[in-house]
Amino acid sequence: MAYLRSAGLGALVARSVLGWVRQDPRAGELRRTxxxxxxxxxxxxxxxxxxxxxxxxxxxxxxRLAAAAVTAGAVSGAVGFYDDVAGNRPEQKSAKGFAGHLGALREGFVTSGLVKIAGVGAAGLAASALIGSRRTGRLGRTTDVLLGAGVIAGTANLINLLDLRPGRALKAGAIIGAPLAVGRHASMTAGALGAGAALLPDDLGEEIMLGDAGANSLGALLGVALVARSGTAGRATALAALAALTAASEKVSFTKVINDTPWLRTLDELGRRPQ
Structure with missing residues (x-):
């Protein structure tokens, strides 16, 4: 019952907020190509x-887990939305990638992208601290919190990296979340996936775009669910995998890999508007 209740609430809130934002007088400022x-x-x-x-x-x-979810989801969504809006300004577009944001900072200019990176990282650290560790030693607890922060921020970044085609980020979130939606703390994941399922038809139909706000928030919440049920080894393994995927994204195009892999291409195009 708790599983269905959290999934239903996530879906209801997502649809309600979507309708409210669309009707806002300033909704035209959110149009993108x-x-x-x-x-x-x-x-x-x-x-x-x-x-x-x-x-x-x-x-x-x-x-504590509810506070961790609110911290990671709300803060990642907020700084992501700030980057979605402010990052569209001409003076912001020149800084690309982490190196570009650091280069702008050295010149005395704080980019919206750097605000997003710092905000997601801080939210991940705070959420991981709220989740805590089962280890008793100070070093062990600190290590677990830092690993957890990396997992939360890294998952947020991974989902954001995949948000390049309609429905792709939500499908990736569902795949990552599927094993987390079974067993301990499954209702947390169900709530996040319920919201994604409610918006998937609009995303596939190219009516909406998730942007950094949606992708970062969904990824961060999946990271929270993973950290909440993992010990040191699990967090370290997840962080290593996320780091490898992030590094790979700097060298190869995920879109090209998907398009060149038949079963991935079929999954990616499933439900999407015909070209």
Missing amino acids: NFRGRSVTLAGGPALAAGATAGAAAGAPTA
């Missing part, structure tokens, strides 16, 4: 962030 030249709205980002965060928090078995 997607990869196919269609005009879509970034309203899907705050809708997913709000729904996934509410659903995950409702499914948390303890107050």
